Amino acid sequence: MEVKKKKKIVKIIKVNADKCNGCRVCEMICSASHAEPKYSRTNPSRARIRVIRDPLTDMFLPVFAGEYTVAECAGRNKYTINGKEYGECAFCRASCPSREEFKEPDSGIPLKCDRCEAEEEPLCVKWCYADALTCEEREGETEEGGKPEEMETGLESMAAKYGMEKVLDAVARMSNKG
Amino acid sequence: MRYAETGFNLEIDLSRGNIEQVATDPKETELYLGGLGTNAKVFWDRVPPEVDAFSPDNILIFSAGLLCGTPATGANRTIVTTISPLTKLMGFSIMGSYWAPELKYAGYDKVIIRGKSPDLVYLWIHNDKVEIRDASHLKGKGAIETQILIKQELNEPKAQVAAIGLAGENRVYFASIEHDAASAARGGLGAVMGDKKLKAIAVRGTKDIYIARPAEFMELLKEVWEYMKFRLANPIPETPPINERLGIPQEMSVHDEKFHANYGSWGNSRKIRLDFWTPEVEKEWKETLESMRTRLISCYNCPLHCKATISPPGLPPYMMKCYSKMTYAMAAYSTLDFNLKIAQRAFEYGVDSISTPQVIAFALELLEFGVLTDSDFPGMPTDSEGRFYYLLDKIVQREGIGDVLADGSYLAARKIGKGAEMFEHNTIKGQEQVNAKALTLDPLYFLMFATGEKVQITQIQGQFPQQPFRSRKVREEFVKDWFQVPDEKFKQYFVDWQRHREGPNNNPYYPTAKMSCELVDWMERMHYVDDSLGMCGGLSSWNQKPPYHLHNFPKFISAATGIDMDTDNLVQITRRIRTLIRAINVRRGLRRKDDKPPQDNWLNRMPELEDELLDEYYKLKGWNKDSIPTKESLHELGLDYVSQDLIARGILTDSEDPSPKGTSVEGVKNYSRGT
Numbered sequence: 001m002e003v004k005k006k007k008k009i010v011k012i013i014k015v016n017a018d019k020c021n022g023c024r025v026c027e028m029i030c031s032a033s034h035a036e037p038k039y040s041r042t043n044p045s046r047a048r049i050r051v052i053r054d055p056l057t058d059m060f061l062p063v064f065a066g067e068y069t070v071a072e073c074a075g076r077n078k079y080t081i082n083g084k085e086y087g088e089c090a091f092c093r094a095s096c097p098s099r100e101e102f103k104e105p106d107s108g109i110p111l112k113c114d115r116c117e118a119e120e121e122p123l124c125v126k127w128c129y130a131d132a133l134t135c136e137e138r139e140g141e142t143e144e145g146g147k148p149e150e151m152e153t154g155l156e157s158m159a160a161k162y163g164m165e166k167v168l169d170a171v172a173r174m175s176n177k178g
Numbered sequence: 179m180r181y182a183e184t185g186f187n188l189e190i191d192l193s194r195g196n197i198e199q200v201a202t203d204p205k206e207t208e209l210y211l212g213g214l215g216t217n218a219k220v221f222w223d224r225v226p227p228e229v230d231a232f233s234p235d236n237i238l239i240f241s242a243g244l245l246c247g248t249p250a251t252g253a254n255r256t257i258v259t260t261i262s263p264l265t266k267l268m269g270f271s272i273m274g275s276y277w278a279p280e281l282k283y284a285g286y287d288k289v290i291i292r293g294k295s296p297d298l299v300y301l302w303i304h305n306d307k308v309e310i311r312d313a314s315h316l317k318g319k320g321a322i323e324t325q326i327l328i329k330q331e332l333n334e335p336k337a338q339v340a341a342i343g344l345a346g347e348n349r350v351y352f353a354s355i356e357h358d359a360a361s362a363a364r365g366g367l368g369a370v371m372g373d374k375k376l377k378a379i380a381v382r383g384t385k386d387i388y389i390a391r392p393a394e395f396m397e398l399l400k401e402v403w404e405y406m407k408f409r410l411a412n413p414i415p416e417t418p419p420i421n422e423r424l425g426i427p428q429e430m431s432v433h434d435e436k437f438h439a440n441y442g443s444w445g446n447s448r449k450i451r452l453d454f455w456t457p458e459v460e461k462e463w464k465e466t467l468e469s470m471r472t473r474l475i476s477c478y479n480c481p482l483h484c485k486a487t488i489s490p491p492g493l494p495p496y497m498m499k500c501y502s503k504m505t506y507a508m509a510a511y512s513t514l515d516f517n518l519k520i521a522q523r524a525f526e527y528g529v530d531s532i533s534t535p536q537v538i539a540f541a542l543e544l545l546e547f548g549v550l551t552d553s554d555f556p557g558m559p560t561d562s563e564g565r566f567y568y569l570l571d572k573i574v575q576r577e578g579i580g581d582v583l584a585d586g587s588y589l590a591a592r593k594i595g596k597g598a599e600m601f602e603h604n605t606i607k608g609q610e611q612v613n614a615k616a617l618t619l620d621p622l623y624f625l626m627f628a629t630g631e632k633v634q635i636t637q638i639q640g641q642f643p644q645q646p647f648r649s650r651k652v653r654e655e656f657v658k659d660w661f662q663v664p665d666e667k668f669k670q671y672f673v674d675w676q677r678h679r680e681g682p683n684n685n686p687y688y689p690t691a692k693m694s695c696e697l698v699d700w701m702e703r704m705h706y707v708d709d710s711l712g713m714c715g716g717l718s719s720w721n722q723k724p725p726y727h728l729h730n731f732p733k734f735i736s737a738a739t740g741i742d743m744d745t746d747n748l749v750q751i752t753r754r755i756r757t758l759i760r761a762i763n764v765r766r767g768l769r770r771k772d773d774k775p776p777q778d779n780w781l782n783r784m785p786e787l788e789d790e791l792l793d794e795y796y797k798l799k800g801w802n803k804d805s806i807p808t809k810e811s812l813h814e815l816g817l818d819y820v821s822q823d824l825i826a827r828g829i830l831t832d833s834e835d836p837s838p839k840g841t842s843v844e845g846v847k848n849y850s851r852g853t
């Protein structure tokens with residue numbers, strides 16, 4: 001079977017928290033640039049990046065909005081790094097029912113960082129004068145439909161669990177429907 | 179639809195526990211912008227001259243500037259306005275960090291507080307939800323500690339808190355208001371907050387701030403960023419390293435403190451130590467700062483990092499900026515190590531870093547010369563550093579001699595008597611000044627010290643270099659790309675300004691009185707623009723060749739608010755605000771006789787020239803010879819309501835003749851800072 005390969009650009013934002021001075025220009029420009037019309041309103045609560053900032057414990061941590069999740073995690077994590085204790089969920093990027101982070105403050109609609117698709121580079125990176133945020137682009141290849149060997153691994157485990165016959169029946173039924 | 183501003187003020191009556199959200203008149207924005215400008219209007223309307231600092235009728239305003247919360251880089255200033263217990267005038271002190279933008283995002287331009295609470299409270303503003311909450315458990319807590327505790331109990335790490343420490347609670351006349359790495363410290367406004375039994379204001383906001391013409395606004399901002407980068411790479415020549423680039427003085431990152439250490443005055447602002455700064459001292463101070471400084475930090479929406487977190491060994495961490503790095507060391511003839519340690523206690527207490535060390539040094543001088551005696555200082559250590567800690571505690575706790583000193587050196591000297599007045603020599607209008615002394619009168623600095631309504635030199639100077647550069651060639655080079663000047667003639671003023679050995683064009687007679695007035699007027703104007711827009715002086719009024727100036731500010735205001743604005747209009751607005759503030763203080767009794775520099779600021783004074791300078795300056799401002807705004811100039815500024823009031827009070831006469839000097843007016847107290 002021939003697998004189609006598709007090229008795509010992966011934008012990698014590198015966060016160097018040691019360089020962050022906590023100015024929150026990133027929050028400002030993110031919220032303003034995602035406004036409609038563009039830049040017409042500013043509101044850091046709508047930003048898809050937030051800086052966890054607690055100067056007295058020397059905590060300066062930019063975090064980007066990730067996926068929306070319908071349910072919160074089971075339990076919580078707390079990290080201590082170099083003697084600094086980060087709060088529960090500090091590193092988590094999810095827009096999640098357990099917190100107000102990464103949601104539109106009025107409607108509650110989840111927010112997700114889009115790496116500023118329409119821009120040359122993510123605007124938070126462009127405006128970060130301290131170089132706490134930098135961006136690298138990598139050309140990646142994705143295979144359409146995923147890798148065949150991964151599919152086979154999946155089928156093998158299904159067969160082990162339900163028996164090969166049931167798996168074949170299910171595949172047959174699904175292909176008839178198709 | 180309101181742009182840049184929210185269009186709402188929060189009105190709090192602490193006596194009655196009443197909270198109201200009040201829509202504001204957009205016309206006031208056109209006339210007074212916001213921040214300091216609209217604060218002054220509220221003040222004129224509501225605070226008659228009979229009201230003193232600790233009257234329940236005194237109002238305390240926390241205002242965001244007009245551009246705070248918009249994308250304008252550096253627009254993050256909170257302008258606090260109330261009657262100063264120290265000067266008895268309208269005091270306005272400004273702080274950076276994050277409070278003002280948060281207030282705008284919560285939906286308000288100002289919080290206006292009147293009355294007095296019976297018990298210690300704090301205010302919690304969370305968008306439309308506003309509460310007056312019990313603060314009895316925070317009594318006596320430090321100003322930094324209080325901010326932490328409030329965020330914890332509200333479970334709102336993103337709340338921004340402005341708080342007073344024990345000094346404010348005890349109404350120390352030079353108590354500050356502390357917020358994050360910022361302090362509204364001059365004028366003792368924290369004492370008014372304490373008098374109102376308001377421990378803190380916490381705010382959290384998640385609403386939008388709109389701008390009228392976004393594309394235009396962002397183009398302007400792009401230019402500001404490009405120029406900011408250019409200026410950071412191109413320092414001003416012949417300027418102390420702490421001031422050669424942008425931002426407030428870079429004392430958290432630059433180690434070279436020769437300018438302050440060698441040319442400032444030590445102790446009770448007495449001794450110049452021209453040889454103090456040596457490579458050994460620089461090495462020691464550099465090591466001290468680097469061992470205690472954890473990180474350079476910024477204010478909201480500004481990429482510069484003028485402030486720092488400081489972690490002295492064995493003490494809780496705190497935040498510092500600017501000249502607070504030096505003032506305790508210099509007053510105590512001590513070291514940076516001492517300064518960074520005692521400042522931790524001082525910031526927790528919430529006291530001003532200029533007044534406090536000078537009041538302490540003043541008291542120790544009184545002891546040295548026998549005006550006060552050992553019995554006034556029971557149990558005081560013998561070393562200079564120990565004495566500073568001792569007196570800091572006594573002042574803040576208002577114990578013994580500390581209770582007298584807590585009113586500031588001007589009032590304390592008069593209470594102590596026995597010649598103590600002779601030792602109180604570095605105040606203007608009752609407020610301690612920066613510790614600087616020089617030989618021959620400088621006309622620019624004379625005017626700025628004498629007439630600045632904030633009674634603080636750094637809040638009026640900035641645009642024009644402090645001294646002529648070394649040669650005509652260097653000066654000519656400097657003016658080549660000096661596009662910030664409001665008029666081309668200022669370039670010539672600078673080019674012709676000479677060093678003493680170079681020619682006759684230097685102080686006290688150059689710049690001439692006329693030139694000096696124009697230059698001071700420009701320098702001061704920039705501060706009034708900043709304080710009304712909420713802009714940091716570090717990107718505008720404080721620095722030469724700043725990215726924001728009189729030519730692009732009107733465009734920013736237009737694009738942000740939708741109001742038609744040009745430079746002439748902006749100049750007229752700042753004249754209006756400036757004149758209104760003078761009128762407020764004139765109504766409180768301020769006159770020409772009070773417009774004086776610290777008495778021994780210069781060894782060589784020039785009484786005739788000083789008179790000429792004041793005459794010229796008042797004329798330029800549209801004030802009469804006694805510094806009272808004339809009916810004509812008030813009319814021209816659309817301030818007829820002010821002249822009507824001044825005429826009704828007998829301060830102005832209906833004719834064009836100015837009232838004679840020193841007239842005592844029935845019904846209005848003569849301006850007096852008390853005895």
